[in-house]
Amino acid sequence: MVDKETTEFSRGSFKEKILRQLEENAAKQAETKFPDPEDFERPSRSDSEEPERKIEPRKVDLEPFKLPVFDFPAADENEEEPFVENENLPEEGDSLRQNLDGVVSEEIQNLDGVVSEEIQNQNIPPQFSRSESKVQDEKIEQEQFSEKKESEKMVKHQPSRRANSPSKKTSSSKKNKNKNKNKKKKKVTAGKIIAVIVVLLVLVVGGTGWYGYNFVKSGIQPLDSKNATAKSINIPAGSSSKQIGEILQRQSIIKNGMVFQYYTKFKNYSEFKSGYYNLAPNMSLSTIASKLEEGGTEKPVAPTLGKILVPEGYTLTQIAKAVTVNSGSNEKNAKTPFSEADFMKTVQDPTFIAKMVKAYPKLFASLPTKDSGIKYQLEGYLFPATYDYTKSSTVESVIENMIQAANNQLTPYYDTIAQKNLTVNEVLSLAALVEKEANNDDDRRNVAGTFYNRMNAGMTLGSNLSILYAEGKLGEKTSLSEDANIDTNLDSPYNLYTNTGFGPGPVDSPSLSSIKAVLDPAQNDYFYFVADVTTGKVYFAKTLAEQNANVQKYVNDKISS
Incomplete structure (x- = not known):
């Protein structure tokens, strides 16, 4: 049995403790019984918390004496707490103290021997002192507390036997639930994959359509709307629309030959003729296709620098102003190399008029003379149309082109005019x-x-x-x-x-x-x-x-x- 540790003992308590221990030891020796190992067991957590049991002290008649007062310092964990005698202890208690110490030591030795034999027989670890028992008790308590915590953790984290051994119905229902969950997960995953594929297809189709639309739209537009410089392009006989498109693309007249090929098929342009054509980068695909249907020249001609527009019903003075304007350019107020004064001077020049009369006799067969009161002899003889001019063009050549156009238009009607x-x-x-x-x-x-x-x-x-x-x-x-x-x-x-x-x-x-x-x-x-x-x-x-x-x-x- 382990007594509660204290730091100070009163005289009465010390005496009662010694006497109680002696009395118990004597009783045990008389009965020739060994102490019960349970008395040496460490009390449980609940027992330690119970209040200490009160024992009635037995009265012993002793002569009065003064007991020494011991100052017990804090015991070290591995050493017994030594008794410190009071220096002021009176001399008359020395004899009693010696006797008492001898009895106590003898009894303790006897008790220790009995306890050690019992411990050896029952494999109970001996308890030698309060400090050692305290240390051992604390270790045992810590071990039990840690074991209890670990057991509690195991209980929390490990399923019970009932959980580990479910019934067949429970296991089958769980399997079915797992299967259903797996099926749902597979369906959701498949749906996501299908959705991603559909989105990608939509993006690819939409992007391709948008790119194709812009590609065709860009290919239809002129290569350079501001560049009216014409080039002489030769189209060989028997060339297909694909081959013509490749030629025009190589000569930097159009943007894309493939677009030209499909554009002419879609617009039903056909029967392209061979020959030399003067084509410019500012021409649209429809303009180029129309020229190819009209036919080119057998020999290359000088490329045109611009155009002159003569509307129907214009007078000579109005035409003189029109020849100064390049109507084939996209630039505002683009001019030709010809002047209004040079034009009016040429159309009134007798030498030039005589030259034209000789060149086109049927057209000028009834040309009024200058003294007939006519204002301008060539008035009405310049046919209204659009005319190209080149680097080598002059005012005379431009006027002659207009006279030649009038002659060409009237040639089918000369006989009708004569008949009427x-x-x-x-x-x-x-x-x-x-x-x-x-x-x-x-x-x-x-x-x-x-x-x-x-x-x-x-x-x-x-x-x-x-x-x-x-x-x-x-x-x-x-x-x-x-x-x-x-x-x-x-x-x-x-x-x-x-x-x-x-x-x-x-x-x-x-x-x-x-x-x-x-x-x-x-x-x-x-x-x-x-x-x-x-x-x-x-x-x-x-x-x-x-x-x-x-x-x-x-x-x-x-x-x-």
Whole structure:
């Protein structure tokens, strides 16, 4: 049995303790019984927490004496706590102390021997002192506490036997659940994979379509919209659209030959002809395809530097301004190397005119002479169209190209003109008036028929246009009142209010449509016509009264309003 450790003992407690130990030892020896090992066992955690059991001390009559006071220092973990005697202990207690020490030591030795024998028999570790027992108790307590903690952890982390040995139903249900979970996971994974594949396909298809659209759109556009410099390109006979596209791409005329191939097939361009073509990087695919259908030249010609546009109904003075403008360039106000003054000087040059008369005899067979009152001999003989010019072009060559175009257009009609007892100058003079008076082919034929009716009836043509031309106002910007209030008494061969016939010559360059209308006029009973000054629509009349009403309604009233 282990007593509670204390640092200080009173006299009474020490005496009672010694006497109690002696009495117990004597009783045990008398009974010749060994101490029970349980008495030497370390009390449990719960026992140590119980309050100490009180033992009634047995009264022993002893002579009064003063017991020494011992100062017990804190015991070391591995050493017994030594007893320190009080220096002030009286001398009369020395004998008693010696006797008591001898009895205590003898009893302790006896007790230790008995306990050691019992321990050896029962394999119980001996307890020699309070400090040693305390240390051993603390170690045992720590070991038990750690073992308890480990057992608790094992209980928490290890499943019970019941959990380790589930029933068949539980195991099968868990297996089914695991299978279902695995199936769901597989389905989810497969769905994700399919979704990713679909998204990738959509992106690839969309990207390819977008790239293809931009590729084709870019290929259709001109290679360089600002570069009008033409090159002479030779297209061999029998070349396919694929081969032509490759040639044009090599010559830096188009962006992509494959786009040209599929574009011409999609637009139904076919029957490309061989020859030399002057093509520029600013041309569209449709323009190039159209030229290839028209055909090239047998020999290369100088590339064009630009174009000159001559609209229908232009006078010579207007054409002189047009030849200074390069209409084939995308640049604003692009100019040609020709001047207006050089143009007007050339068209009035007798030597040049004689040269042209000799070159185109049928066209100029009825050309009026200079002393006939004509303003410009070549007026109306330059055909309205678009003309190319090259580095070697001159003003004379440009004018000659226009005269040559007029001759080419009239060549099919020379015989018809002769059969109708007309001259080229008469046809061109009447066609020039028709060009300005009408806006469509039907009106042109009716206007031409009305002119013929008036001439057949011995009337003058009565056209305001010839007077405006004589005054130098035709083709210029004039007001409606100026156009209506002309001087019908003007002394000029171009006054067709006072002079009968076709007039001295054309007042502008008529179109082929107007020429055809003069050669094939409409058969009608009209003698008069007037055009609405706001819409240009032509109203015809058979009598002068109807004509005056139309003039008041479509001219005077609208001018005054």
